Amino acid sequence: MKIKTPTFRTEDAERKYWATHPAADFIDALPAVEIEIVAPRRKREQLALPANDLDAIKKLAKRKGLPYQQLMRAWLQERLKNELSVR
Template structure:
């Protein structure tokens, strides 16, 4: 087991973020003792964006989403995800 430094106490999340951006975690954590964890209910972070589409395209997407019984925004995300995966494989 390697000797590690004590992790300081932080007053704010911003203070902690600055600390970890400027310090190597191997000085503070014995990674050889780390264990894998599974977080099946953890949802990925999302970011709201504004996307301008022609009204006719949006209506077509909504019709397709309705046929699949899913929200149109979910269908757009699924299509984007599939396209990105296909493009990665093609490269």
């Protein structure tokens, strides 16, 4: 059964309504949309590290149950995000 989504005069009225009515009841009233999910492009890059650093990274990754490349990628992404947010 299609239920029409109500209109609201205020955000507070809408907030109170949705707090007591499941949104799932209105799924059929929503228009169908088509989306395309595109994975981010990846490029390979070689990086020379001191052997003892790479050994330490591999040990940490093993402790965490991750492939060492995945751990390194996560660290790089985290640092990049932090550096970009500082500006």
